[in-house]
Amino acid sequence: MNIAANSLEHHWMPFTANRAFKSDPRLVVKSEGVHLWDHRGGQLLDGSSGLFCVAAGHGRTEIADAVHAQLQTNDYMSPFASGTPGSFELARKLAAILPEGIDHVFFVNSGSEAVDTALKVAMAYNRARGEGQRIRFVSRERAYHGVNIGGVSLSGMVKNRETFPVVMPNVVLMRHTWSPNERFVRGQPEGGAELAEDLQRMIDAYGASTIGACIVEPIAGSTGILVPPKGYLERLREICDTYGILLIFDEVICGFGRTGKAFASQSFGVTPDIMTMAKALTNGAQPMGAVAVSDKVYDTIVDAAPENAIEFFHGYTYSGHPAACAAGIATLDIYENEKLFERAAALSDYFLDKMFELQDIDLITDIRGYGLLAGIDLAPGAAPGLRGSEVQTRLFWNGLHVKFTGDCGIIAPPLVAERSHVDEICSIIRKTLEETG
Numbered sequence: 228m229n230i231a232a233n234s235l236e237h238h239w240m241p242f243t244a245n246r247a248f249k250s251d252p253r254l255v256v257k258s259e260g261v262h263l264w265d266h267r268g269g270q271l272l273d274g275s276s277g278l279f280c281v282a283a284g285h286g287r288t289e290i291a292d293a294v295h296a297q298l299q300t301n302d303y304m305s306p307f308a309s310g311t312p313g314s315f316e317l318a319r320k321l322a323a324i325l326p327e328g329i330d331h332v333f334f335v336n337s338g339s340e341a342v343d344t345a346l347k348v349a350m351a352y353n354r355a356r357g358e359g360q361r362i363r364f365v366s367r368e369r370a371y372h373g374v375n376i377g378g379v380s381l382s383g384m385v386k387n388r389e390t391f392p393v394v395m396p397n398v399v400l401m402r403h404t405w406s407p408n409e410r411f412v413r414g415q416p417e418g419g420a421e422l423a424e425d426l427q428r429m430i431d432a433y434g435a436s437t438i439g440a441c442i443v444e445p446i447a448g449s450t451g452i453l454v455p456p457k458g459y460l461e462r463l464r465e466i467c468d469t470y471g472i473l474l475i476f477d478e479v480i481c482g483f484g485r486t487g488k489a490f491a492s493q494s495f496g497v498t499p500d501i502m503t504m505a506k507a508l509t510n511g512a513q514p515m516g517a518v519a520v521s522d523k524v525y526d527t528i529v530d531a532a533p534e535n536a537i538e539f540f541h542g543y544t545y546s547g548h549p550a551a552c553a554a555g556i557a558t559l560d561i562y563e564n565e566k567l568f569e570r571a572a573a574l575s576d577y578f579l580d581k582m583f584e585l586q587d588i589d590l591i592t593d594i595r596g597y598g599l600l601a602g603i604d605l606a607p608g609a610a611p612g613l614r615g616s617e618v619q620t621r622l623f624w625n626g627l628h629v630k631f632t633g634d635c636g637i638i639a640p641p642l643v644a645e646r647s648h649v650d651e652i653c654s655i656i657r658k659t660l661e662e663t664g
């Protein structure tokens with residue numbers, strides 16, 4: 228496929244160096260299974276499941292057929308005070324795989340909307356129980372919670388917030404969990420309980436009665452895969468319980484088998500009060516996110532409103548869109564029928580073995596990993612992020628798509644990947660870094 232010199236100009240691309248990309252475009256024109264094809268006809272392995280979405284592999288006809296059938300039968304109806312059957316069915320199926328006691332699901336259209344919705348749920352819950360003064364949120368350095376104003380306010384990644392000074396003022400950040408002493412540690416590093424005491428310090432500094440919720444990604448994803456240190460999530464849960472603070476897990480990347488169970492909450496054995504999800508919810512085939520909440524949170528908000536009154540003044544025109552619900556139902560069926568979460572768990576050891584074999588490469592300064600997720604840090608070039616984007620481009624032309632964040636490559640193959648695909652990912656990374664170094 229030929230691309231005319233000026234034909235890309237009108238699309239302002241998200242999170243992209245537009246000028247560099249448009250002078251050397253990398254378009255994907257076809258996808259199937261774990262493979263992609265670029266506009267010059269080259270074949271690539273999808274080493275990051277698109278953007279952590281395509282857990283069941285590309286080109287799933289079951290999902291395409293379900294969306295097609297849904298759009299032909301009933302394309303749209305207002306989700307406010309009316310409904311379509313698919314959203315109820317999808318919520319029911321989600322409740323079956325969510326941790327026990329998290330049984331109520333609010334639909335949105337993205338991870339960012341899920342995060343902002345979760346903040347509103349926390350505010351509504353605290354207000355409904357007569358604790359409306361709990362206006363503060365505790366987040367974390369290096370956190371990524373999407374790009375809406377709520378999520379940016381929670382962000383601990385400087386580039387995502389320094390341009391946007393008008394954010395919620397009532398957010399405080401705990402330390403991130405990366406330690407230079409715990410480099411090249413596979414799975415959970417040490418020292419979690421001590422780091423989680425940061426939440427206690429926030430309570431001591433600001434007063435528990437002012438804090439509404441603490442939000443963390445169980446594995447911090449977009450910053451480069453920071454696996455929670457041992458005891459960390461457990462201690463956060465304990466502190467939240469002691470002081471009546473809601474615990475929110477942002478599972479937008481971790482959810483749907485990435486950690487070897489349906490959700491990271493189950494892999495780490497810690498149940499939050501509120502969970503956000505998106506991405507692999509529809510295998511990336513339709514935009515969709517969701518917020519799942521505990522029975523306690525749902526009942527408190529709903530029961531506080533008078534009979535026949537709207538209980539939660541929030542929702543989107545496309546909340547629970549019929550086509551997205553059809554995609555979600557078909558996706559969850561695939562996960563179940565093909566036992567993809569179990570498959571991810573079974574492949575994890577091999578995947579992590581291979582990832583950690585790369586540590587002899589000079590350019591690599593750290594590797595972290597859990598489940599089918601790994602972060603590979605590269606020594607920075609002339610400025611932070613330059614090496615990452617150079618390597619990302621080289622990997623692409625060498626036949627591998629990898630999502631980069633700064634100088635960290637994030638490897639997250641589709642859960643349907645075979646061992647041979649893992650081998651191929653590693654050999655392309657090795658070859659590319661040798662060429663670069």
Ligand code: PLP
Pocket residue numbers: 337338339340342371372373374444448449477478479480505506
């Ligand atoms: N939360 C987390 C943990 C994420 O990783 C992301 C995206 O990567 C988001 C929220 C935002 O999701 P979206 O890009 O669908 O808005």
